[in-house]
Amino acid sequence: MALRLCVPFTLHLTVYAAHHTIFTEHSPDGIQLSSLRARMCMAKRTQNSRRSLHPGEKVRVLISSTRIQRRIKELSRQIAKDFQGEPLHLVGVLKGSVFFLSDLARNIQGQVSIDFIAVSSYGKEIHSSGQVRLTRDLDASIEGKTVIVVEDILDTGMTLQYLLRIFEQRNPKHLRIAALLDKPGRRITAVQADYVGFTIPNEFVVGFGLDYAERYRNLPDIGVLSFSKSARKPADAK
């Protein structure tokens, strides 16, 4: 697979080299083409090996990385438009929101600051314990700031309900929620996100920051996790 993907690139480089006579000509970024080719092939191989799954677990792609990136660009534009020129303070809920937050922040034109908060509610299970606990507070005050809470997924809504209660007491100028995914079928609170990337069915998903037992956060796509019959499932999995 990695080899097959590298071949067209190699051919392309060879043609490029023939046209430009010197193979070691620098690309616009100042990287030698020969080393660029090696790096691309290595990156492909690393990417493929990173995708190896845990025994007994399968991931079926639900939302591709291309769709994710396209949607994040749209959300960034929408947020920037809604708060024209105002400094934005993005607060990521660790750890699931890290990739979403960093892509969102990079796509918003204008002044952006970031901070993180951490809560625990899931552990190794695929259903929430329903108990939310603050495990890491913000570094800075949010008083008077335009705060966008950035979450990977809005599921039962317990986490965000808990966080909103805390944040509201700290007097931000505005308080909004951006959730990459929304699973409305599981909601048991009245919480709604102001910005939603994708609404998904009631399935357990991993990738692009979302994990199962700390696995799969690094998958570039979002996929539905399933277990083979022989695999040991978490205690409360249905």
Ligand code: IMP
């Ligand atoms: P809630 O409190 O039930 O809304 O759950 C929010 C948190 O649960 C999210 O921030 C995720 O960390 C986790 N979570 C909920 N659904 C999923 C899922 O399908 N995959 C991975 N994590 C999930």
Ligand code: MG
């Ligand atoms: Mg989360």
